[in-house]
Amino acid sequence: MQQTKTNITGKDVLTWKDFTTEEIEQLLEQANLLKKKLKNNESHEWLKGKSLGMIFQNASTRTRVSFEVGMTQLGGHALFLSGEDLQIGRGEPVEDTARAMSRYVDAIMIRANDHGMVQKLAEMSDVPVINALTDLYHPCQALADALTIQEQFGRLKGLNITYVGDGNNVAHSLMIIAAKLGMNMTMATPQDYEGDADVWDAAQKQAEQTGATIRHVVDPERAVSDAHIIYTDVWTSMGAEKEQQSRLKIFEKYQVNDQLMAKAQPGAIFMHCLPAHRGEEVTASVLEGKQSVVFDQAENRLHVQKAILTSVMEVPAT
Structure with a gap:
């Protein structure tokens, strides 16, 4: 089973308004494929050597576990960062956080209250930003x-x-x-x-x-x-x-x-x-x-998070 080509490498996932119907359908196809691979115990370490920075400004169960486990299953690494762990919690501009983290990780996932702040993060980040919940949207x-x-x-x-x-x-x-x-x-x-x-x-x-x-x-x-x-x-x-x-x-x-x-x-x-x-x-x-x-x-949160991650990050052809 070959991975689905989604043509959204490098793209931020902030709201589905920014995506075509075809791109969303491709993500669903990718999620179906990854779910089958997991159920069949087939290796799919497509993100080996990749790192995901996970910023959480509020509590989470399904979002944190699905992203963290998803990155592990894909052969990558997920770094959990609470609001208290980051200088952003002490007044550092989100633009500075975005530019610094872009030098360390291959994608940033953020769960925050203010959608406007997440938009600023995405505008200044050199790597894809995934909205894992804001006051306005919950695309995943x-x-x-x-x-x-x-x-x-x-x-x-x-x-x-x-x-x-x-x-x-x-x-x-x-x-x-x-x-x-x-x-x-x-x-x-x-x-x-x-x-x-x-x-x-x-x-x-x-x-x-x-x-x-x-x-x-x-x-x-x-x-x-x-x-x-x-x-x-x-x-x-x-x-x-x-x-x-x-x-x-x-x-x-x-x-x-x-x-x-x-x-x-x-x-x-x-x-x-x-x-x-x-x-x-x-x-x-x-x-x-x-x-x-x-x-x-x-359960499907896990499979779609993996579909998003493997679509926005650079993945070697299989």
Whole structure:
């Protein structure tokens, strides 16, 4: 099995807005290949001698483990750096951090609150920068979601996704990748919680090219009536902790429970990026139920991280 040629060597992965449909499809193909190689115990040390700098300004489970294990499986090395480990935490300009780290590592992965800061890092870095979560986007999660949906249904184009809850960074990236891949997406959120207006505009423009539809519906029951996939995330994302009590009241009608799942299409699946708050945005019966694919999503983070890493870094031809 030969590696997929993605033609994105050296490219930053900050948001899927910057990628063509073909490039995203190639990344999914690469992820499928790498997953098969791992399952078949086939060597795929394509990044031997390569180093990944991993900057984490907030907590992580799936992101850190998947990137670190992924680099190990690819024969490379991952260096974990918390905000406290770096001079950036003591006031060093991000531009200086970018230029210095570019002299040491072959790519930089960063998980941070401020998307603007990550953009500055990428602008000044001489090596590819991968966005592992910001306040605005979570592209790696969305790619893992697309891979999971593809595995479950054997296709992507024409499927209907309903996202129920808060229009946050996960919803933004899911909306963009859905539009790019021709999936229809309905956002079921309270009024004024549907997400960033610029992201909506970008998704709508892309949807016009692929034939997808992107819409907002306030009523969650109406929103899921034609859904093949129901997706949710926490109601209080990082940075909104002071709003937690008010959000519990605002979002109480947006819980994904057995009754809501029953209104979707037969064979619908449930998705959540994790971590989940059982009894808030989703009931335990749905999260642990037969329709749930949340741990397939979690596993697929590993395979898509490896696809991204082997695509943006220089890899010898095989």
